[in-house]
Amino acid sequence: MNPPTTQYEFLGPPGALAVSLLAPATTYVLFFACNENNACLPAVDTDRVVAALSDRDWWFSLWDTDAALIYLGWYVFCILAWAILPGDWVKGTTLRNGGHQWYKINAFSTFLLALGITSGIIFNFGPQAFTILYEKWVGFLTASIAMAAFQATLCYVASFRSGALLALGGNSGNPIYDWFIGRQLNPSIGSLDIKSFNELRPGLILWVLINISMACEQAVRRGGIQNVTDSMWLVLAFQFWYVADGLYNEPALFTTMDITTDGFGFMLAVGDLTWVPFVYSLQARYLAFHPVELGPIRTAGIIAVNLFGYWIFRGANGEKNDFRNGKNPKNLKYMDTKRGTKLLISGWWGLSQHPNYLGDLVMAFAWSLPTLFDTPITYFYVCYFLVLLMHRQRRDDEACHKKYGDDWIKYKKLVRYRIFPYIY
Numbered sequence: 001m002n003p004p005t006t007q008y009e010f011l012g013p014p015g016a017l018a019v020s021l022l023a024p025a026t027t028y029v030l031f032f033a034c035n036e037n038n039a040c041l042p043a044v045d046t047d048r049v050v051a052a053l054s055d056r057d058w059w060f061s062l063w064d065t066d067a068a069l070i071y072l073g074w075y076v077f078c079i080l081a082w083a084i085l086p087g088d089w090v091k092g093t094t095l096r097n098g099g100h101q102w103y104k105i106n107a108f109s110t111f112l113l114a115l116g117i118t119s120g121i122i123f124n125f126g127p128q129a130f131t132i133l134y135e136k137w138v139g140f141l142t143a144s145i146a147m148a149a150f151q152a153t154l155c156y157v158a159s160f161r162s163g164a165l166l167a168l169g170g171n172s173g174n175p176i177y178d179w180f181i182g183r184q185l186n187p188s189i190g191s192l193d194i195k196s197f198n199e200l201r202p203g204l205i206l207w208v209l210i211n212i213s214m215a216c217e218q219a220v221r222r223g224g225i226q227n228v229t230d231s232m233w234l235v236l237a238f239q240f241w242y243v244a245d246g247l248y249n250e251p252a253l254f255t256t257m258d259i260t261t262d263g264f265g266f267m268l269a270v271g272d273l274t275w276v277p278f279v280y281s282l283q284a285r286y287l288a289f290h291p292v293e294l295g296p297i298r299t300a301g302i303i304a305v306n307l308f309g310y311w312i313f314r315g316a317n318g319e320k321n322d323f324r325n326g327k328n329p330k331n332l333k334y335m336d337t338k339r340g341t342k343l344l345i346s347g348w349w350g351l352s353q354h355p356n357y358l359g360d361l362v363m364a365f366a367w368s369l370p371t372l373f374d375t376p377i378t379y380f381y382v383c384y385f386l387v388l389l390m391h392r393q394r395r396d397d398e399a400c401h402k403k404y405g406d407d408w409i410k411y412k413k414l415v416r417y418r419i420f421p422y423i424y
Contacts, residue, residue: 001097001165005172009181009395016180016267023270024145027278028062031137033377034282036289040375064139070132071143078201081110082192092254097165101186101193103254107200108247114205118212128220133213134288137278144203144274151273152179152266155194159184159263167263182263195264198272199253200246206277208243211236214284218291230299231292231370235283238306238367245314252321257396279381283371286378292371306366313359316348320356335414337407345414352417354396357389361419393418 010016034040052058087106094100122130133140156179159166170183187194215232219225246253253259262268294302322329323344333346348355364382371378397418401408418424 002171003168005169005178007169008172008177009169013174013177016177020176020180020266020270023275027141027145027274028138030279030282030377030380031141034286034375040286040290040377042376062138062142064136064142067136067139068143068146070136071140071147074206075147075202077114078110078197078205079192081113082106082197082201085109085113090251090254093260095165095185099165101188101254102191103193103196103251104191105250107205107250108244110201111205111208111244111247114209118209122212122216127216127225130213130216131220133210134217134285137285141274141278144278145270148266148269148273151194151198152182152264152269155187155264156183158187167261169261170263170265178263178265180266182265182268185263187264195268196253196259198264198269199258200250203272203274203276204243204246207280208240210277210281211239211284214281214288217288221289222291229287229291230294231372232284232287234294234299234302234370235287235367238363239280239284241310242363249317252317255324257392257399261399279384282381283367283378286371286375290371290374294370294372302366302369305369306363309359309362309364309366311359312348313356313363316355316359319344319347319349335407335411337404339404339407343404343407343411345411350415351421352419353412353415354389354393354419355421357393357419358421361386361389389419 008015010019033042082104085106087104087109090103090105092101092103118130156175158164159178165185167182167185170178170181172178172181215225215228215236218232219228222228258268319330319332323332323334323342328334330347332344333350334342334344336342344350352358361382364385368379368382404411
């Protein structure tokens with residue numbers, strides 16, 4: 001039931017160790033390379049970097065006890081909301097041991113509760129009462145990395161208990177690699193599934209709260225909410241809608257590769273808890289100290305780009321979810337496989353193997369456009385996301401080839417393009 005892993009990803013243990021160090025380091029680099037004290041241009045002052053890294057006080061400055069306690073309180077709030085707020089229980093896909101994981105659906109309710117509390121704070125005490133996420137950014141960032149490392153270690157140790165179902169890709173026997181990639185498939189505490197909980201709640205909702213805090217910081221600097229720039233409102237609206245859409249459609253998560261295939265290790269933990277809220281909010285943080293006025297024409301153009309991406313993203317995911325649930329309202333064409341399953345070969349899924357990735361990338365580009373082109377750093381997310389999705393596409397291609405065999409080769413002849421129609 002738990003065969004040993006024979007193939008490595010990320011170039012094996014050395015690559016896993018490198019990513020484990022570089023991913024957190026990159027989040028710090030993005031802050032120190034782009035803040036109100038510099039021009040946010042990709043220039044490196046080597047002497048200053050060496051001086052900082054060799055200074056023990058600088059390392060201690062990355063930790064903020066107040067921020068760590070607030071972050072811990074936020075995580076506890078998410079757990080309590082999961083436990084207390086009502087929600088349906090949904091059965092996940094069939095596991096290879098014949099069992100199923102059950103998931104409580106109330107992420108959107110948690111989101112609304114968090115927004116209600118945040119709105120109450122701002123309404124009663126003014127925007128200056130919610131700028132703390134800007135003021136203690138580094139402290140919150142460090143706290144999230146510590147939480148990710150703690151959870152990855154806890155789940156790795158717990159995976160050695162009797163009866164644990166392991167991830168096929170995380171049972172190599174190398175502790176560094178398995179800790180990073182995730183040894184256990186579905187670690188849980190009671191009925192709380194740790195992996196799906198982290199995917200949707202603490203980091204994703206915090207992303208929106210950070211954006212709101214950045215808008216509050218800009219409002220304080222510019223004399224009130226009424227003076228918040230159109231560019232900041234665009235970023236808030238785009239990313240708010242993206243998060244709200246994902247949380248509202250929570251059941252769609254349970255058929256993704258993260259849930260069905262990957263174990264829960266540092267890779268997913270730091271991605272969910274650190275990377276999502278503190279990297280994806282880079283545009284809002286930049287606009288907090290570098291306000292940009294777009295005007296109606298540029299605003300309309302950026303909105304059009306975002307809506308185009310969302311149309312692709314939601315249309316593709318809608319077709320996929322309907323088809324997986326036995327529905328085919330558009331009478332889409334499909335091919336039968338020897339496994340008895342079907343693969344879509346028309347509609348959005350006839351244009352490329354991953355049209356939802358294309359929509360995601362177009363939206364990501366639209367989120368960066370409100371910062372204009374004074375710095376390339378605010379476009380880091382788009383570049384990173386492109387690399388991530390290309391890597392994920394290759395992982396999916398390999399997994400599907402093993403799953404479908406010759407049928408997958410036939411499928412790729414029918415749907416030739418991987419992400420970008422007629423390009424890639």
